[in-house]
Structures are given as C-alpha cells and as structure tokens.
Amino acid sequence: MIKALLSLMVPCGSVLILSACQPDIPETIQQGMVYCSEGSPESFNPQRVTSGTTIDAISQQLYDRLLDIDPASGELLPALATQWRLSDDGKTYWFTLRPDVQFHHTAFFSPSRTLNAKDVTFTFNRITQTDHPYHATGGAVYPYFQSVDWGSLVKAVVAENSNTVRFELSRPDSSFLSNLATDFAAILSAEYAEQLLQQNQPELLDQRPIGTGPFFFKEYKKNQFIRYYRHPEYWRGKVELTQLVFDLVPDNAKRMAKLLTHECDVVAYPRNAELKLIAERPDVEVQSQISMNVGFWAFNTQKPPFDNVLVRKALAYAINKDAILDAVYFGYADKAKTLLPPTSWAFYHDLPEQQYDPIKAQELLAQAGYPKGFSMDIWAMPVQRLYNPNALKMAELMQADLAKIGVKASIVSFEWNSFRRKLSEFEHDSVLIGWAADNADPDNFFRPLLSCSAAESGSNRANWCDPNFDNLINQALLTADIKQRRSFYLTAQLYLDEQMPLVSIAHSKRFQAKSVKITGVTINPYGGISMAAARKSL
Numbered sequence: 001m002i003k004a005l006l007s008l009m010v011p012c013g014s015v016l017i018l019s020a021c022q023p024d025i026p027e028t029i030q031q032g033m034v035y036c037s038e039g040s041p042e043s044f045n046p047q048r049v050t051s052g053t054t055i056d057a058i059s060q061q062l063y064d065r066l067l068d069i070d071p072a073s074g075e076l077l078p079a080l081a082t083q084w085r086l087s088d089d090g091k092t093y094w095f096t097l098r099p100d101v102q103f104h105h106t107a108f109f110s111p112s113r114t115l116n117a118k119d120v121t122f123t124f125n126r127i128t129q130t131d132h133p134y135h136a137t138g139g140a141v142y143p144y145f146q147s148v149d150w151g152s153l154v155k156a157v158v159a160e161n162s163n164t165v166r167f168e169l170s171r172p173d174s175s176f177l178s179n180l181a182t183d184f185a186a187i188l189s190a191e192y193a194e195q196l197l198q199q200n201q202p203e204l205l206d207q208r209p210i211g212t213g214p215f216f217f218k219e220y221k222k223n224q225f226i227r228y229y230r231h232p233e234y235w236r237g238k239v240e241l242t243q244l245v246f247d248l249v250p251d252n253a254k255r256m257a258k259l260l261t262h263e264c265d266v267v268a269y270p271r272n273a274e275l276k277l278i279a280e281r282p283d284v285e286v287q288s289q290i291s292m293n294v295g296f297w298a299f300n301t302q303k304p305p306f307d308n309v310l311v312r313k314a315l316a317y318a319i320n321k322d323a324i325l326d327a328v329y330f331g332y333a334d335k336a337k338t339l340l341p342p343t344s345w346a347f348y349h350d351l352p353e354q355q356y357d358p359i360k361a362q363e364l365l366a367q368a369g370y371p372k373g374f375s376m377d378i379w380a381m382p383v384q385r386l387y388n389p390n391a392l393k394m395a396e397l398m399q400a401d402l403a404k405i406g407v408k409a410s411i412v413s414f415e416w417n418s419f420r421r422k423l424s425e426f427e428h429d430s431v432l433i434g435w436a437a438d439n440a441d442p443d444n445f446f447r448p449l450l451s452c453s454a455a456e457s458g459s460n461r462a463n464w465c466d467p468n469f470d471n472l473i474n475q476a477l478l479t480a481d482i483k484q485r486r487s488f489y490l491t492a493q494l495y496l497d498e499q500m501p502l503v504s505i506a507h508s509k510r511f512q513a514k515s516v517k518i519t520g521v522t523i524n525p526y527g528g529i530s531m532a533a534a535r536k537s538l
Helices: 002-006 025-031 052-062 117-128 143-147 176-180 190-198 202-206 252-260 272-279 309-318 321-327 358-367 391-403 416-424 443-450 452-457 467-475 482-499
Strands: 033-037 067-069 076-078 081-086 092-097 154-161 164-169 215-221 225-230 243-248 266-268 284-289 293-299 333-335 375-380 408-412 430-436 502-508 510-515
Touching: 033 052, 033 252, 052 215, 052 225, 067 176, 076 081, 092 117, 117 154, 117 164, 117 190, 143 443, 143 452, 176 443, 190 202, 215 243, 252 266, 252 510, 272 284, 272 510, 293 309, 309 358, 309 391, 309 482, 321 333, 321 391, 321 502, 375 391, 391 408, 391 430, 430 443, 443 452, 443 467, 443 482, 467 482
Parallel strands: 033 243, 033 266, 375 408, 375 430
Antiparallel strands: 067 076, 081 092, 092 164, 154 164, 215 225, 225 243, 266 510, 284 510, 293 430, 293 502, 333 502
C-alpha cells in the first residue's frame, strides 16, 4: 500500500520538476514519506480555518510566513521578512522582504517573478477589505483573524516598494507580531490569484494552492489522500523527500495498524494507551513535545439552561477530572485549572483549583431551579487531537458523572468536517474540544477562544460575549509592559473562573509515532508540523 501511495510516474521534463527528471520509482519509494493523518483538510488555505487537522496538513508544508517562532524560546525569528521595525506610537510596522524567494511551479501555474510586496498586501488585504475581489470568495470566512478583531485593527497594508511592506494599525497591539507568525498567516501568490480571476476560477485559490513552502500541491482525493512533491527551489535549501503523502485515516486503530505494518511512516496522535506498545517495538518510536494547549468542555451560553452561571458551575463541580486524566490521558497530561498552561508567563498559579464535588453540584442546580436535573448533549470530536486523545471516552466518563446529579447527557458526534460546520453554527449544548497555541503570547488563548469577536467568527465554542472580559484582554494588548499585561491576564483568569463559560480539563504533551527510519519531522509547542527537514534512511 505504501508503494501504491508513493509511486506516481512523471515523464522526464515535466513542469512538476524543473531542475531534473523525476526519480525512477524505486528511488521515489525510498525518498518519499507517508504521514497517516486523522482527517481531511477543510481548505488548502490556512487563512480559512482554525482546525489543527487542516493546519498540520497544509500550512508548513505549502507555505511560509513573514515571521517564525523559535520552538525553544518562543522568540520571533525572520522568515519571509528579514527585518522589521515599529513606529514610536506603536501603530505602524515596516517589514523588509527576503529576496529571491520562489513560488511553486506546477502544472497549473508558472510564476513569472519571485516573492514581492504585492503578495503580502494581497494576502492581508483580502482579509480586511470587504470590497476586495477575493474577500467573499468561499464565504468571507477568516475565523482566526476575525477572532482577534483583525478587521478593526489593521487600517492598511501598503507596498512601499517591491521589498518593503507597511502595516498601519488603528491602535497599538502587543500581539500583532505574534499573530503574523501563526500558521494562519501564510503568504499567498498575488500573481496566481490574478490568473485565477482572469480564468473566472477564483475559488481555486483555496482549493489548488500555490505557496513558497518546501512542498507543492499535486493531488487530493477527499477522505483518501493528499500528494505533495518537493519544491526544488525552496529558499531554505534542499528538501530531502521527493514526495510527501498524507494518508487520511480517521480511525485511530487503523492508523496504528498501518504504522505497525509499515504502510505509514508517521502517524498523528497515537492514543496514550498505545504508547507503551510502541515503545516495546524496535522498528517504531514515539516523539513527544511539551505543548502549549488546553482541552476543555465548553457550554453554549446562549442556550438555556447554560445561560445560567449557577448551572455552569454545577456542571463543573460534577466532573471528576482526576478520573479523566487517568482513563483518557493515562498520566500524560497535567490537570488544568485555567486556559493557560503553567508554562505561560501569564499563568495564574494561585488560582484555586476546581474540586470534584457532586453534592455542591446538586446544591447549585437546586439554586438555579433544576433540583431534578435536566437533559443535555455533549458533543465529542470524532478525531484525536493532542489536547484530547479520546473525546468519546471522555464524554462517557462525564455522562456517568452527570447522571449522579440528575443530568441526563446524550453523546453526539459527526464526521469531522460536518462536526466543525455544525459547531460553528452553535447547534450544540456543550462540546469537548480544545486549543493548541499558535504562538507564545497569552492573547492566543483568550481572544480566539472567548472574545466577542470570536463568537461572531464561530471559533468561540462557548458562544460567550462578555464586555467585561473583552475589556480586560483588550487592555492587555495596549501596553508592551509585561507586568501590566500579566495583571490584566490574571484578572481575566479569575473572571473566567467566576463565570465558567467553559471547564478547562487538561494540558497534554503532543505525541506522534513513526518508523525509526524517519528523522527530521518537526513538531513544536506552538502547533503545526513541518516535514521540510524529514529524511528516510535505508
């Protein structure tokens, strides 16, 4: 099967490989890699999604960003921008672009130039300008940027010359540079977009991608596989893998079976219960990484009875987090008491921990007017994520806990893309989901998950809009002083504990399992995965 996925005849001189003939099939099999992923991407443009499943499959494989993040320190690093500076009032940024960065040459697009400032202005003006020819393509949905209120923040993105871009902001924002380093801020090709407009096919910009990343798009069959070829002119240097295949396997047991039978080289998110089995085999191994993430249980606060804070607190007291950590995470996670993990500089160490107390839960339900409980649903993700390796198992444990206080919970799940669509339409009562940070700034946990802007964009799973909370997290962005920012974030965490729009459950390590023949697959604390340095040995 692995040979079937990797083998693809390409004639000598194909536009897909510009510098030489495509390697013969045995060499292609040897130098290619199969990554077994947990689901199909929603789009091939990171601007359009927040799903980690999609980001893993596309962002760092196909694209680059203006800035990168050092996985060890969290510091910002040059990427497509080699340097940047800020005005004294904190509202204007200038970026100098890296020269000689090549876009992908494919069967459907041959660029006539290298990266320049037009590509950067196109990328971000598409998001903010409602009259932009590409703004409404695909539904004008840019969930991450909408959740951080990018539209009101960014007044203009201007090309001063071919290699200098100016961002004009309406107010200072200490998270701005960090947001440019997220996987969502991928730089697109303005020239390719213009070609598609002339062909009257603008929707293909998000479906048949062009970027500057280490691989270029070749083929996609929904719910089956994605095929990429290496970008021979990648600006960071030679990519070792000749091709990269994402084998789309939602079932965790099937993914693991494919790894053990060598049909996959790497598998995403093995269940924690399987880690010991993997460790006992000589041909496979586990990679782990401390990760900035949180798994949580969000209530749809616009639906009764979840609009009642007493009900939300009662449900929080009813859940036995220790049992969940044992049965779902198998000890490979820390119990959460707030959205922020303990590694964040804004973490509230002295915040009281939510206790498991069914008696207190029943008392609060009675105070709220539900002495006999009620019925509700718990939506459980059909895929495994680092912050929740088994949502269905977690839901079953919670279902049993809730029954003890008279709450009858039904467990609901759908195919992953349907699940996310219905979730963004707020059809749920509650949902088990989570978040993996995209950068080191604490804002990355608060605004994308619980701001009023995030409720409008659909990424606020609690559907919670509280002006008091919004004011706290917005004030934290107006200053660059860490002590002042931390003070606002501590108050915000205390306020969340009082209002309980969601229950933070766990902060987990990130795991992936792979063949010992594979090296260089990079996972980092801020989400995403890179195959740019991956190699396969004999």
